[in-house]
Amino acid sequence: PLLFIITFPVFELGMYWGWEPSMWTVIGLFVCWVTVLALHIINHTTNKAGRKNTFAVHERKRTFYFTSEKQKACFYNVFMKFTAILSSLVLVVIMLFSAITGFTRPESFAKYRHDISTAVSNFSLTDLRNAFSDYDGGFDLFGIKTVGGTNGGVLGKTAGISFNGSTALKVVTPKFSNTLYLRGYVAGVYNDNSWTPVDVNGNEDTFSDDFEQGKIWVQDLDYDLIQRKYADLTPAQISVSVLGASKKFVYAPYASLYSSDGNTDDKKMRPTTESYVKLSSTKYSLYYFDPSLIEERLEALPEAIATEVPALSVNKDRGVDAYSEFVHQKYMDVSKSDELDKAYKEILSEYLGVDIYHKGDWTYEEISTAIRNYFSDNFTYTLEPGVTPKGEDFIDYFLGTQKEGYCSYFATAGAELLRMFGYPSRYVEGYVVLNSQLGEPKDDSTYEVSVKDKCAHAWAEVFIDNAGWYPAEFTPGYDNDNPNLTQQEKDPKEVTTTKSTESKPTTTTQNGGQGGTTSVVTKKPANSSKASTTKKTNSASNGHGAGVMSGAGKTSVSSRITENNSDHGSFVGIFITLGGLLLIGFGVVVHRDVKVKKMRSELSNGDNRSRTVAVYRYMLK
Structure with missing residues (x-):
C-alpha cells in the first residue's frame, strides 16, 4: 500500500510536467505494484501460528498481520478507496491550480524533462560504473572543475x-x-x-x-x-x-x-x-x-x-x-x-x-x-x-x-x-x-x-x-x-x-x-x-x-598541462577512493561507539524499572 501511495502521485505529477518515460519503465512500475501487492495478499491470507485474534504480531519476525477474514476485507476495501481518492485529488488539485492561475509548464523545465527522459531511456547496468564520470571521463568531487x-x-x-x-x-x-x-x-x-x-x-x-x-x-x-x-x-x-x-x-x-x-x-x-x-x-x-x-x-x-x-x-x-x-x-x-x-x-x-x-x-x-x-x-x-x-x-x-x-x-x-x-x-x-x-x-x-x-x-x-x-x-x-x-x-x-x-x-x-x-x-x-x-x-x-x-x-x-597529468590523475583518484573508504570506516566505528555508550548508560542509570525495560529491549535486538 505504501509503495503505491508514494509512487503513483509522483508518476502522475511527472506525466503532467511532460516527462515521457520509456515503455519498459511503465511496465516495470506496474509489475512492481502487482508483485508487491501479491506478496502482501499472500502474507495476509496465511494463517499464522493458529492465532484467532483480529490483529497479531509475530514474536520472532516481529511482523504484523491480520487473522480475521472480515477485517482483511474491510482493510482492503478502505485502502482501495483511499488510494483512488488520493490519486484523484492530486490530479484535481493540479488541474485547478493550472486553471485558476493560468500556470503552464515553464520553459526551464525543458532541460530537466530532456535529462530525465534521456537518463531513463539510455539507462543500462554499464552506466552504473560511469555515474560519477558521465562526461568525458572525469568528475570533480567538489564541483570545481569539469x-x-x-x-x-x-x-x-x-x-x-x-x-x-x-x-x-x-x-x-x-x-x-x-x-x-x-x-x-x-x-x-x-x-x-x-x-x-x-x-x-x-x-x-x-x-x-x-x-x-x-x-x-x-x-x-x-x-x-x-x-x-x-x-x-x-x-x-x-x-x-x-x-x-x-x-x-x-x-x-x-x-x-x-x-x-x-x-x-x-x-x-x-x-x-x-x-x-x-x-x-x-x-x-x-x-x-x-x-x-x-x-x-x-x-x-x-x-x-x-x-x-x-x-x-x-x-x-x-x-x-x-x-x-x-x-x-x-x-x-x-x-x-x-x-x-x-x-x-x-x-x-x-x-x-x-x-x-x-x-x-x-x-x-x-x-x-x-x-x-x-x-x-x-x-x-x-x-x-x-x-x-x-x-x-x-x-x-x-x-x-x-x-x-x-x-x-x-x-x-x-x-x-x-x-x-x-x-x-x-x-x-x-x-x-x-x-x-x-x-x-x-x-x-x-x-x-x-x-x-x-x-x-x-x-x-x-x-x-x-x-x-x-x-x-x-x-x-x-x-x-x-x-x-x-x-x-x-x-x-x-x-x-x-x-x-x-x-x-x-x-x-x-x-x-x-x-x-x-x-x-x-x-x-x-x-x-x-x-x-x-x-x-x-x-x-x-x-x-x-x-x-x-x-x-x-x-x-x-593549459598548464604537463606530461605527468596521467599519473597525477591516477593518484588523485586513488587518494579520493581511499579517503572515502576511511571516512566510511570512521563513521562505522563512531556510530558503534555511540550506540555502546548509550546502551551502557541505559543499563546503568535510572531506577530498576527503566533498567529492566532497557535490558529486555536490548535482549530482543
Whole structure:
C-alpha cells in the first residue's frame, strides 16, 4: 500500500510536467505494484501460528498481520478507496491550480524533462560504473572543475577544466586529412545558460517517414548527398570503442552512415528524431566519406555539394526539402543579448567593411572567417576562465566582460553569430583527432588511435542547404591543431628530447569538411566590388610545448598541462577512493561507539524499572 501511495502521485505529477518515460519503465512500475501487492495478499491470507485474534504480531519476525477474514476485507476495501481518492485529488488539485492561475509548464523545465527522459531511456547496468564520470571521463568531487570542457551543454558552472589522461575512445580508421571531428552531443536551443536538443512534435516531423522509406535516417543526410553526387567514391570505415567518454552518445565523423553501424537487435544505434544518436553498444563501426577524397577533385566542401541543386532534386522523395525547411525554422532563434548585437556590428564594420548585411553578397567561408578572426583578435583561449556569476547571462558575460574561455564558450557565441548572419547553426560536443596523431599504420593500412580526454572539444555546426551539417570551428588554436596536446601527443612518430618546443606562427587555408580554417579574411570595400585583403592579421600558435596562444598582442598560457597529468590523475583518484573508504570506516566505528555508550548508560542509570525495560529491549535486538 505504501509503495503505491508514494509512487503513483509522483508518476502522475511527472506525466503532467511532460516527462515521457520509456515503455519498459511503465511496465516495470506496474509489475512492481502487482508483485508487491501479491506478496502482501499472500502474507495476509496465511494463517499464522493458529492465532484467532483480529490483529497479531509475530514474536520472532516481529511482523504484523491480520487473522480475521472480515477485517482483511474491510482493510482492503478502505485502502482501495483511499488510494483512488488520493490519486484523484492530486490530479484535481493540479488541474485547478493550472486553471485558476493560468500556470503552464515553464520553459526551464525543458532541460530537466530532456535529462530525465534521456537518463531513463539510455539507462543500462554499464552506466552504473560511469555515474560519477558521465562526461568525458572525469568528475570533480567538489564541483570545481569539469574534465574535458564538455558537460552536456551546461555552461559557466565550473571555474575551469583539467585533464586526467584517461582514454575516452579507441578509434581504428584509414588515414584521413586535416582534423577528424567526432560528433557526439548535439543541441539547438540556448536557454538559461545551457544548450538542449530541439524538441520535435508530430506536426513538425514531416521528413522522418520520407527518410525511412529510403532506408536511411535524417542523420545520414550528408552521407547520402555525397554518395549521390560522387557515385564513384569509396567510403572509409571507422571502428570506435567508447571507454571513458559519456555512454549516452554515438561519436562519429561527419558524412557518416549511422543506419549501418554493424550491430543488430538491442545493440543497434537508436537515433532521436533530430540531433544526436543514442549509444546502444560501446563498440561499433560506420562508413563515412573523407573530405580529402572530394578535395582531390578541386572542389570545396560543403559549397561544392550545394551548387548543383538540380542534380539533387531526386532527394525530394527522401524528405530533404522538408528537413531543410524544418532546420530553418528551428535553428535560427537568436538569444536576446546586447553584447551579441555589439559583436555582430563590430564584425560587420571591422571585418566585412559594411554597415548593412546582405547574405547573398557574401559566401559562408567569408562570414565564418570574419567571425573566427574577431574571436582571435579580441579573446583569449584559457582552461580556467572562472564561473559565470549568478544572475548573469553566459553569452553576455563572455562577450562583454570575461573575454576568455575554452571551446564551449567560443562554440556558443559562434553558433549564435552564425544565426545572426542567416545560417542555421547548433552546438556540438565530441572529440577531435589530428591527422598527425595517427602514428604508424597497422598491417591492414589502418591506424589505431587512443583518443584522450584532452581531445574533448565543443564546436558550432552549420547547415548548408543541399549539403547537410558541417563543423564550424571558432576556438582559437584549433586550426587543424589542439593546443591542449603536447608535441609528442600530437605526433607519436616524432621523437622529442625536450618537454617543450618553440611555437611558430602558421597561416592555413580553408579546405572544408572535417576541419580546416583560414586566417585571411575577404573584406568588402565600400564600392561593393569584392577584393581580397588581410584584416587584423593574427598569429595562432600550433599549440606546441606549453600551448602558448597569441592574438592581437595577447599571450596566455592555455593549459598548464604537463606530461605527468596521467599519473597525477591516477593518484588523485586513488587518494579520493581511499579517503572515502576511511571516512566510511570512521563513521562505522563512531556510530558503534555511540550506540555502546548509550546502551551502557541505559543499563546503568535510572531506577530498576527503566533498567529492566532497557535490558529486555536490548535482549530482543
